Amino acid sequence: MKFRGKIVDIACLNHFSRVITTISKLTKMCVLRLTSDNLFFVLSEKVANGGVSMWCELSQANFFDEYQMEGVSTEDNEICLEVTPENLSRALKTVQNAKAVKLKLTKKHCPCLTIAAELPTLSSISRVVTHDVPVDVIPRRLWHEFKEPNMPDFDVSIYLPPLKTMKNVVDRMKNLSNFLVLEANLNGEMNLKIETDLVSVTTHFKDLGNPPWGEDASQDGGPSQSRDPQAMAQARVDIRKLQQFLMGQQVNPSKAMCNIVHERVVHLILLHEDMSLQYFIPAVA
Amino acid sequence: MQKRVTFVEQLEMENVLTKGRGHVSTRSMDPERGGLESLPRHLGRETHVDMSPSNQRMKTSHIPQTLMSVPFLQHPALATGRRRHLCSIANVYSTEHMRQQMKRHYLNVLHTYIQSSVYTSHLKAFGKAVHALSRVGDELWLDPKVKGLALRSVNSAHSAYACFLFSPLFFKNYNLRPATEHGAETVKCKLAMKCVLPLFRCLNSIERNVEQCQISVGSPDDQVMIQFFCRHGITKTHNLRFQESEALQAVFASHLCPNVLKAPARLFGDVVMHFPSSQEEVTLSMTPLRVGLKNYCDAVNDHMKTMYTEMSLHPDEFDYFHVGVDSNITFCLKELRGLLSFAESHCLPVSVYCGAAGKPVCFSVEDMVLEATVVLATLYDPESKDPSQSAAMTLTDATQRCAEAAVLPVGSCEANIGEPEDIPAVTEMIASSQGSPMNVPPALMLPLLHTAGVCVPEDHCSSANSSPASSTICSLLFRAVSLEQDNHDSTARPPVLAFYSDEEENMEEDTDSPSL
Numbered sequence: 001m002k003f004r005g006k007i008v009d010i011a012c013l014n015h016f017s018r019v020i021t022t023i024s025k026l027t028k029m030c031v032l033r034l035t036s037d038n039l040f041f042v043l044s045e046k047v048a049n050g051g052v053s054m055w056c057e058l059s060q061a062n063f064f065d066e067y068q069m070e071g072v073s074t075e076d077n078e079i080c081l082e083v084t085p086e087n088l089s090r091a092l093k094t095v096q097n098a099k100a101v102k103l104k105l106t107k108k109h110c111p112c113l114t115i116a117a118e119l120p121t122l123s124s125i126s127r128v129v130t131h132d133v134p135v136d137v138i139p140r141r142l143w144h145e146f147k148e149p150n151m152p153d154f155d156v157s158i159y160l161p162p163l164k165t166m167k168n169v170v171d172r173m174k175n176l177s178n179f180l181v182l183e184a185n186l187n188g189e190m191n192l193k194i195e196t197d198l199v200s201v202t203t204h205f206k207d208l209g210n211p212p213w214g215e216d217a218s219q220d221g222g223p224s225q226s227r228d229p230q231a232m233a234q235a236r237v238d239i240r241k242l243q244q245f246l247m248g249q250q251v252n253p254s255k256a257m258c259n260i261v262h263e264r265v266v267h268l269i270l271l272h273e274d275m276s277l278q279y280f281i282p283a284v285a
Numbered sequence: 286m287q288k289r290v291t292f293v294e295q296l297e298m299e300n301v302l303t304k305g306r307g308h309v310s311t312r313s314m315d316p317e318r319g320g321l322e323s324l325p326r327h328l329g330r331e332t333h334v335d336m337s338p339s340n341q342r343m344k345t346s347h348i349p350q351t352l353m354s355v356p357f358l359q360h361p362a363l364a365t366g367r368r369r370h371l372c373s374i375a376n377v378y379s380t381e382h383m384r385q386q387m388k389r390h391y392l393n394v395l396h397t398y399i400q401s402s403v404y405t406s407h408l409k410a411f412g413k414a415v416h417a418l419s420r421v422g423d424e425l426w427l428d429p430k431v432k433g434l435a436l437r438s439v440n441s442a443h444s445a446y447a448c449f450l451f452s453p454l455f456f457k458n459y460n461l462r463p464a465t466e467h468g469a470e471t472v473k474c475k476l477a478m479k480c481v482l483p484l485f486r487c488l489n490s491i492e493r494n495v496e497q498c499q500i501s502v503g504s505p506d507d508q509v510m511i512q513f514f515c516r517h518g519i520t521k522t523h524n525l526r527f528q529e530s531e532a533l534q535a536v537f538a539s540h541l542c543p544n545v546l547k548a549p550a551r552l553f554g555d556v557v558m559h560f561p562s563s564q565e566e567v568t569l570s571m572t573p574l575r576v577g578l579k580n581y582c583d584a585v586n587d588h589m590k591t592m593y594t595e596m597s598l599h600p601d602e603f604d605y606f607h608v609g610v611d612s613n614i615t616f617c618l619k620e621l622r623g624l625l626s627f628a629e630s631h632c633l634p635v636s637v638y639c640g641a642a643g644k645p646v647c648f649s650v651e652d653m654v655l656e657a658t659v660v661l662a663t664l665y666d667p668e669s670k671d672p673s674q675s676a677a678m679t680l681t682d683a684t685q686r687c688a689e690a691a692v693l694p695v696g697s698c699e700a701n702i703g704e705p706e707d708i709p710a711v712t713e714m715i716a717s718s719q720g721s722p723m724n725v726p727p728a729l730m731l732p733l734l735h736t737a738g739v740c741v742p743e744d745h746c747s748s749a750n751s752s753p754a755s756s757t758i759c760s761l762l763f764r765a766v767s768l769e770q771d772n773h774d775s776t777a778r779p780p781v782l783a784f785y786s787d788e789e790e791n792m793e794e795d796t797d798s799p800s801l
Contacts, residue, residue: 087592125599127597128597131592131595132592132593132594132595134592
């Protein structure tokens, strides 16, 4: 198993750091899957996570100047590592002005992802900083847990309102209740509702727009045609999970969407030019 | 570029000064010139001309008689227009004009300076010093001396010590009361850090609002009074009770350190930035070829989870680099960060003095009006931290006992100090209250005692791990004070020669302490 990557461009490094910081805000530990073309940050659905799962896909060519990867074997040309994204994020944050940053899979006292950066200095000799982030190699037999999730058979798909606005709303609502009902319809309307014994608060968003999944949807007959545009699909989710998702957003997405499977799951998708992030929050009763 | 100039004869000299400049600067609109133009009226300008770039209509130029009669301007080929054009340019550079400009600039600067006194920035520095000290310990010792005001702090494990010495020049007024009846120069007071820190917590608001700050120590009822005279006539008075207490002072012989580094604070800031703020300990390794810094992880089970960071610096990056002894020292980073941020905000270089592992490391910053030092204990042995830690613990007992004992007066000891007089200024800084240099470098803290130039062997300190050790250290100190004591004669019990008159009884007890 071998992995070596080098980032030379400051903008790429910055972007990469911000992606990792976003991931680190979402979860404490996640799995990093390295293939020859992509990097995936995967969080699989587990009770320990509260049932949330995450899939983040980055295209390596957009970040790395050099990228060499040799997987476990020729037919399974992949590397799966369990890593704490916060360590990675911290390491990358300190080397933002580096001339070059190399990521390597090494074995020191334990398998590590080594980040070696060359920093510019006033003298002719550049400073080398090394961060060793300990990782755990995931054996092949567990790889099936970290596969790309299927697009759920959603009832409504809608574009999200500006994430900052949504975050402000959810932050205020968190003080009042632990659960939030997210509902949306195909008319571009979305409501965030909380209800307690004393108070119920609803925030309405209008004119959000619905993504045109019609032609892609392989579900029965295309939900967009048969469904009443006014009918709301809703899901009751743990407000902290939603807040965690909104809090971590460092990179402004080009597209932010939400798919709701009525009473089952909320599927949030963020698309950027070179990265996509999907986050599943299960509904609670 | 064509200059279209129109000449009007009847304008006064005043206009010439402004409009002359207008001629020159209209094409390239100088924002600074515009700024100067908008000076307050009372500085002596009656006319205030609008230098708008859109004003393409040229201003006039009145040529003074002296210029007109100059021979080279009488050349027949020089047309009137051109002559006046030349004169207008010359006006800009005339001495009169220059003088006016300089006067205006000076008044402007003076005005700004009066508004923001340099002492406000000093107050900010003082506040930053308090912040830095708050990162070290929970108590602040205020020690006004003739040399200046010393602020000290020690951490609870007595493994870190910080001292900020502000010379009298730092303050607008620095008044020391004459000696009290105890014979001490001034009062040494100990304040709780949590009382002092909130006063200086928000430095930005202090800078904006406070015009003056007055600190009085030893006012009638054992209080330190800190008064802030703020804008709008508001005065905030804080009275803090203090405990009279002998300051603990680190005894550190910088000039005896084999390794000395000096670098701008920026370098250290950049280096320390790579380590997370939760990182407790780092190991600094020094060889003549490079300086390396890495984080130190002591617990074995943490190996799996903690991130390791390592970096190395080249000697060229330092302003001064001298490594006499290859060493690896491990110390706590937390207490140092305060000093580094202080140094960075003042753009002062930081000097590092260290030796082998186990010997304390000293970081110091100095300026014309202030000196700051942080002395940190280092791990004696990388494998077993315990000896130095237990030495630390027992040393606290020792220091309490010794602290009760004498602060030795200058006279009797100074004449016989084995140490030569050419001690560099850096040791002066950590001098005792009597003002003479301190030389003994045991691993950890010592009270404010007068110690002559005896190098306490390191193994004595590290082997101190039970109660006899405290007495060992205590008697070592006393040994050090003795006048005729030889370095290597460890069997003789030194007579204690000088002490406070009202603490004689304590001294006698101490001389009865067990032998080495």
